[in-house]
Amino acid sequence: MKKNNEMLSAAEIREKRLGVLYKILPVISVLLLVALWLAASSSGTGFPSPIQVWDRTVQLFVKPVKKLSLIGHVGVSLRRIGLALLFDWTFGIAFGVLIGWFPRAKAFFGPLFNAFRAIPPLAWIPLITLWFGIGEFPKVLIVIFGSLASIVVNVQAGMSNVEKMYLDVGTVFNATPRQRLLKIAFPSALDAIFAGVRTSTSAAWMVVLAAEMLGANAGVGFLISRGMDSLDMPLVLTGMVAIGVVGAILAIVTQFAERMICPWTRRKKSY
């Protein structure tokens, strides 16, 4: 009995050590990056040091660019991807279900969709500018073009790979076609749909910055191009750090939402 307890505590110690290790590792990597950054900026190449970037970030709050602080610019960018994602997650999911579940729809839309998603979003900029000018709508449109494909592809994959064994249960219980779609196929595709939500979010965040670097007067992408034009490298790096931080937060938020909505995916095992 006593021996058993010792075994248990040894296992606990191992568990704790592992836990500490996994908490320390990311901290070490960030510290290493800062150290490398310091070393690179001390050689006098004009590359700003972390301290300069920090000062510039603080200054951005004291003296806003175009009347917006850093938070304001992040907000403008987030609003753009928010509108685009709203469209992605409604129309995109519906379209993915359509071509994933109905073979005829896939045969009809498939080739067009494949051609559409091969065109990089930035290639649309000339046409969109010609049609819609340089307001808010064309920017949102470019983000949509850049992120729609990733959700449609994921939803389509999930809907066309529904396990036959789930559908068999529906057949035995005399499910109607509508019930097969809504009660079996769609929920079984939810994890694939969430993969689409995650990839479309990160794709949108990438595309919005590119879109903003080409003619905008607010947003994080604008901050970077502004920094480039005025040789304000600390401002460029402030923008880059903001992009990284916000991108990471978005990834965490979508992952958290998935866990809330699909509790069964938390621990995947054979059923």
Add this chain to the structure above:
Amino acid sequence: MDEKKKVILRLENICQSYVVQNGVKDAVENVSLEIYDNEFLVILGPGHCGKTVLMNMIAGLEKPVGGKIFLDGEEIHGSDRRIGMVFQSMNLMPWRTVMGNVEFGLELAGVKKAERRAVAQKYIDLVGLTGFENSYPHELSGGMKQRVGIARAYTNNPQILLMDEPFGALDAQTRYAMEEEVLRIWEQEKRTIIFVTNNIEEAVYLADRIVLLSNCPATVKQVYDLSGLPKPRNMTDPAFLKIRSEVSANTDLAL
């Protein structure tokens, strides 16, 4: 045969074959069977002969290329609410809780929530899963998952329950326990059960009658009436072992 027994399901010259790479493969050939109300019928056959195919045709998951199926005297085409199924791979929906899985059939049938919850709870209790209503399938052991499968089939109140090698994926100990369970449940809630297995011991332990199928293509080789052997049966009883070796000697080897 007892004349008073009522035939509930009749298979008439059922055939099934598939187009494969080099020609046509016959899976089931000319199977005719009469299944009586409330009996425990075991279909026993070697390896990959047409046992599951036969089940799938009765359940309406595939259409036979020839032959007819009569339920209660009338011919059926495709799936029927009066026939339920317990799957070998359990087929639980991972996104639904135990309760969600068990009430699924009634939900599809449009039964109101309070009512279907009550029925589902009755069968969850019957299979011994009280307290696990809100667990997800991945949190359950293999034996518990198949209990959910059995409760789900019962909840829709079918006249006939098809069980397609339901314990094939379980380890030996769990399997013995589940065989006892399924007999206990059957004694409490009498239904016609058609149970498919390739395990001779399991067949002799459970069956009122055993239908022995031949190797591919599956035909009915022999029918054994085991009603003279009282249940619950003892697997080491001489009478049990005698029938067991008799069936065993007559079973084709699966290659």
